[in-house]
Amino acid sequence: MTAPQMLAVVIALVLIITIATPARAEALEPTTIILIVGVAVTIIAVVAVVIIANVEERRRAAEERPDGSAMVVALGVPATESP
Numbered sequence: 001m002t003a004p005q006m007l008a009v010v011i012a013l014v015l016i017i018t019i020a021t022p023a024r025a026e027a028l029e030p031t032t033i034i035l036i037v038g039v040a041v042t043i044i045a046v047v048a049v050v051i052i053a054n055v056e057e058r059r060r061a062a063e064e065r066p067d068g069s070a071m072v073v074a075l076g077v078p079a080t081e082s083p
Helices: 003-020 030-062
Strands: none
Touching: 003 030
16 A cells, blocks of 8 residues: 555544544534535545546556657647738
8 A cells, every 4th residue: 555545544534533423512413414524525535536646647657659659749839920
């Protein structure tokens, strides 16, 4: 398990423990619970997207072209004429 994955797991566990541990003598309102769960799901989704993008980037970087050459992307801007 890589460091970013470990960090994602630790953050998820901390969030779950924080949500699962109720306040001492207060009850949470349903709106507050929905807000906390929504934020947690959003954070987990962002972390998952970052991890997936990182894996895809590594896989693309590891792929080589059949002839051994590097891919070059050139952007051509047409020249403008002065009046």
